[in-house]
Amino acid sequence: MMRSYRALTWDHPRGYEALAAAASARADVDGVDIQWEKQPLEGFESHPIEELCSAYDIVVLDHPHLGEAVARGCLQPLEALFEASDIAQWQAQSIGPSLRSYQIGGQTWALPLDAAAQVMACRPDLLDAPPPATWADVIDLPAATPVALSLAGPHAILTFMSIAATLGEPIGSLEPGVFVSEPTGRKVLDVLRALYRRTAPETIALNPIRMLDLMSSTDRLALCPLIFGYVNYSRGATTSRAVRFADVPTFSGAPSEATSVIGGTGIALSTRCEATPALLAHLRWLLSEPAQREFIPQHAGQPSHRAAWHDGRVNELTHGFFERTSRTLEQSWVRPRFDGYIAFQTEASAMVRDTLARGAGDADLLNGLQSSYRQCFKPV
Structure with missing residues (x-):
């Protein structure tokens, strides 16, 4: 039977x-x-x-x-x-x-x-040049180019983590129970703040699927530098609104730095x-x-x-979805798996969104993330 x-x-x-x-x-x-x-x-x-x-x-x-x-x-x-x-x-x-x-x-x-991993998604027809290779290039895109961060649900802290990993300091890598060093945390926040200022409010609550729906169906979004890749948006699309994917931006432009969550x-x-x-x-x-x-x-x-x-x-x-993003996948970083991590991920994402929305200080956020991480952390 x-x-x-x-x-x-x-x-x-x-x-x-x-x-x-x-x-x-x-x-x-x-x-x-x-x-x-x-x-x-x-x-x-x-x-x-x-x-x-x-x-x-x-x-x-x-x-x-x-x-x-x-x-x-x-x-x-x-x-x-x-x-x-x-x-x-x-x-x-x-x-x-x-x-x-x-x-x-x-x-x-x-x-x-x-x-899958967080990779770069863009609309080539809305960019004046090839997809940006560095974070400086992303920040320097013309003001008329609509750019958004992926911040809904757990993705606010995942975006933070991916940028930290690209800087060579994945969270928790310094020592057990330590979230991130202050210098690295501040560098991450510099990037997030620069891009948050030009992120359309309508995208803040969009999960990656809804974000890619918006990118593929309207002209209101040209680039998301870190978003989980979905091959479905790259299948058979030959229209002017076709979404294309690429490896994540780095800080020096070196391909060996391309990493994300x-x-x-x-x-x-x-x-x-x-x-x-x-x-x-x-x-x-x-x-x-x-x-x-x-x-x-x-x-x-x-x-x-x-x-x-x-x-x-x-x-x-x-x-070319797979070939264009494979380097990021090969070099990607594994999140913590301790019992209690999901609660931290949820709380930390809310902290990041709130700080960006209010323009609160870096130290307050970094201290809050460190405190929450330490309280939730358990050795695996």
Whole structure:
């Protein structure tokens, strides 16, 4: 008898279509029935993982939720289900730290189904020159060029983190429990303040999907220097409003500095899931090179396999989305995964937005971020 599984992903073609299509197309091949349901992007970013794992067998999640999930015993370590050689292969083939972002305490808690990072999005037809290579170039764009920061939800602090990482000081890298040094924090805020002054108020509350919707459907936004990349906006677009993506700006212009916060999604099995050989075979297929290079890109997905990111046909269909942003993905930075990080991320984003809106002092914000980080921090 074919076993049925209840599964949850996020409500966007990139997050849903390939999974649902694979479940349908391979039900008889793999002998497994997976019923995919959807939640909004905001739920994916912040919904308590314990609640989701109590209701679903398979959960598509964001790696910062792992500390919470592992602390509460929500997930099954994949070393108990797959061979070490499987995990080593997925580690080697995944772009950047995709698989490593799902590892805590020497164990792997999710498979890197999808890869993304904050990259640059622009409308070439609204720019007078190629996309800016440095932060100084971004700040110096003509005043008539509409530029916006991605600040909604958790993205305010993620934008802060990406700029800090580009400066060579990812948060928490100085010592455990220390958010960021004051000199680096002030440099980040100099960039944020310069760009906030020209960020249209209508964009402040827009999540990345809504921001890219605005960019692709109107002429009110020409460039967002840090926003999670969505290949869907680069597929088949040949109109004057086509969105194009590129590696993130750096401070010196050196490509080796191009780094940002990694995102993407992992597919995890809750402790309520009775994983059959058929289900494991289905997951192996989703991570296989043929599925990642062909099936997933053909079904609105954004693969994690490095070979797909450099595949000529995949890039031809997406106007170079993958090749143009691959350096940022390879050099991207993994956020903390401690239990309590999600609460910090939410609070810190609100602090950043409030400080930018009120024009409050740098010291107040940096002290507040440090205090919140120290209170939430737990060694992993």
